[in-house]
Amino acid sequence: MIALPPVIEGYPAMALLFHCEWEEGEAIREGLSRLLPDVEFRVWPDVGDPADIEFAVVWKLPHGRLAGFPNLKAILSPGAGVDHLFEDPALPEGVPIARLIDPLMAGRMAEYTAALTLWSHRKFDVYADLQSRRSWRQAPQKDAGDRRVGILGLGALGRATTRRLRPFGFALSGWSRTLKEEPGVTSRHGDDALADFLSESEILVCLLPLTPETRGLLGEEALGRLPRGAYLINCARGSLVVEADLLAALDSGRLSGAALDVFDEEPLPQDNPLWTHPKVRITPHVSSLTAPETAAPMLAAQVRRVQRGEALDRPVDRDAGY
Ligand code: NAP
Ligand code: GLV
Numbered sequence: 494m495i496a497l498p499p500v501i502e503g504y505p506a507m508a509l510l511f512h513c514e515w516e517e518g519e520a521i522r523e524g525l526s527r528l529l530p531d532v533e534f535r536v537w538p539d540v541g542d543p544a545d546i547e548f549a550v551v552w553k554l555p556h557g558r559l560a561g562f563p564n565l566k567a568i569l570s571p572g573a574g575v576d577h578l579f580e581d582p583a584l585p586e587g588v589p590i591a592r593l594i595d596p597l598m599a600g601r602m603a604e605y606t607a608a609l610t611l612w613s614h615r616k617f618d619v620y621a622d623l624q625s626r627r628s629w630r631q632a633p634q635k636d637a638g639d640r641r642v643g644i645l646g647l648g649a650l651g652r653a654t655t656r657r658l659r660p661f662g663f664a665l666s667g668w669s670r671t672l673k674e675e676p677g678v679t680s681r682h683g684d685d686a687l688a689d690f691l692s693e694s695e696i697l698v699c700l701l702p703l704t705p706e707t708r709g710l711l712g713e714e715a716l717g718r719l720p721r722g723a724y725l726i727n728c729a730r731g732s733l734v735v736e737a738d739l740l741a742a743l744d745s746g747r748l749s750g751a752a753l754d755v756f757d758e759e760p761l762p763q764d765n766p767l768w769t770h771p772k773v774r775i776t777p778h779v780s781s782l783t784a785p786e787t788a789a790p791m792l793a794a795q796v797r798r799v800q801r802g803e804a805l806d807r808p809v810d811r812d813a814g815y
Pocket of ligand 1: 700
């Protein structure tokens with residue numbers, strides 16, 4: 494570890510705990526430490542004196558560990574999700590939390606969901622199957638305006654998805670906890686509106702956070718409400734979907750297919766039947782990777798705010814859990 498002078502630019506000495514085991518984790522840490530030259534970085538598990546740690550930039554730190562830092566001032570997620578923090582039963586109370594709300598990540602997600610929406614809408618799965626059998630058959634094709642795409646979650650990523658899909662002319666619906674107004678989107682909100690929302694969603698894009706309210710939301714009942722032959726795109730968290738019910742819905746024809754980027758257990762275990770299911774497309778949690786070039790300045794700006802005695806920008810609502 495580089496020895497840094499204790500005080501630069503008038504800030505008192507402090508330490509930041511970093512833990513992020515992604516391919517790009519080291520690039521995020523490097524970018525962040527360049528922007529915060531006066532902050533001492535401690536990379537998990539080399540914590541040093543726990544009393545030094547004032548900031549934690551952590552992804553899936555083993556549960557119970559954050560509670561061991563008595564001087565923690567802020568917890569920052571290097572991703573958009575914070576379920577990895579709220580699942581910690583010993584998450585320290587009263588410490589503000591922030592996550593990444595990055596337009597670049599939203600653009601990446603919108604590109605992924607638009608690609609898969611078009612894939613399903615233009616029946617590329619059907620034609621891949623026909624090609625494998627050297628079969629020349631033309632399937633009937635709806636126009637985009639007659640195809641309703643439902644987006645579960647109209648947050649940063651869900652709204653970006655609606656904006657990317659709108660120019661194609663799809664009929665768009667969205668579902669959120671509180672009412673959201675988004676041009677060109679039929680907005681529904683709250684539990685009472687879910688059944689109607691699902692019953693019209695021919696392509697369902699899941700961009701909800703994982704919370705106690707949303708875990709297992711897409712089980713037998715919800716999947717059973719979708720129009721027959723609907724297509725599911727899940728880019729949020731695997732545990733929003735009940736995997737056994739998803740497989741049953743695929744096998745019964747309730748769903749024509751599913752594109753899955755996230756899973757209950759990651760990496761997806763070798764013996765998981767989803768790997769070889771003919772109606773399933775799998776990607777390894779890549780729909781919207783954190784970009785070090787935008788993440789590092791955003792995380793550094795949050796640290797500086799707290800150092801100046803200001804509140805975090807757009808802190809996570811601890812009561813809502815996302
Ligand atoms: P966000 O801005 O917090 O938006 C969440 C949306 O879900 C909001 O519209 C919220 O409603 C809605 N919602 C939450 N709980 C709900 C409930 N019980 N009932 C109905 N609606 C509910 O989150 P985001 O930045 O868009 O990210 C969404 C999720 O995507 C993240 O939590 C993460 O798990 C996942 N993600 C995945 C990847 C990947 O690469 N696969 C990358 C980034 C993020 P309100 O608008 O009323 O609050
Ligand atoms: C990735 O899954 C994220 O939450 O950023």
